[in-house]
């Protein structure tokens with residue numbers, strides 16, 4: 001299956017008090033990948049929330065990805081997203097098996113993406129493309145990089161960082177397959193607005 005579409009990422013602060021309702025609203029609008037991103041060390045809550053997301057994802061036929069934590073991904077039999085300091089990719093591929101979705105953060109560097117491809121990544125993520133309230137300090141990355149990435153890589157390309165409905169079109173024009181979004185999706189005033197935004201992202205991607 002070619003990975004293409006909206007990649008919704010949860011944020012525990014932003015979604016306080018509306019975690020499952022906003023996630024379900026996004027799934028209702030259409031989500032290709034859903035990432036559980038929780039930077040806390042509350043293992044019990046992380047397991048509980050990840051299990052709840054896995055159940056929701058099964059209902060909506062969406063693939064769940066766990067940020068940072070390959071052990072939790074293995075426990076739930078879902079995918080994982082690894083940054084450059086989140087552990088090596090090859091052993092994670094061995095742990096999760098050939099069918100698991102494994103993503104790799106490559107910032108603005110093609111060389112990192114080529115290495116990730118060699119080590120068995122399912123997609124590579126570049127960013128941040130715009131100002132991000134969620135992660136303002138992430139290294140920035142330009143649209144030009146996407147042209148080179150399309151020429152040299154044979155994996156789905158994910159873009160992240162400050163993406164909204166107002167700035168996403170050039171990313172799609174430059175060949176992005178997956179739009180990874182936190183605030184531009186979940187920073188909405190209502191669950192109905194989350195669903196509307198998800199649908200609109202999919203329209204941009206012609207899904």
Ligand SMILES: Cc1ncc(COP(=O)(O)OP(=O)(O)O)c(N)n1
Pocket residue numbers: 007035037067068081082083084085086103104105125126158160180
């Ligand atoms: C789809 C996607 N792309 C990039 C990241 C960032 O990963 P990382 O650099 O490990 O930073 P944290 O998200 O762990 O703070 C991501 N999570 N998802």
Ligand SMILES: Cc1nc(C(=O)O)sc1CCOP(=O)(O)O
Pocket residue numbers: 105107126127128129131132133134135138139160161162163180181182183184
């Ligand atoms: C988690 C993350 N990683 C980034 C990177 O560039 O690697 S930017 C980012 C934050 C994405 O959230 P928002 O859509 O709210 O900007």
Ligand SMILES: [Mg+2]
Pocket residue numbers: 067068081082083086
């Ligand atoms: Mg990480």
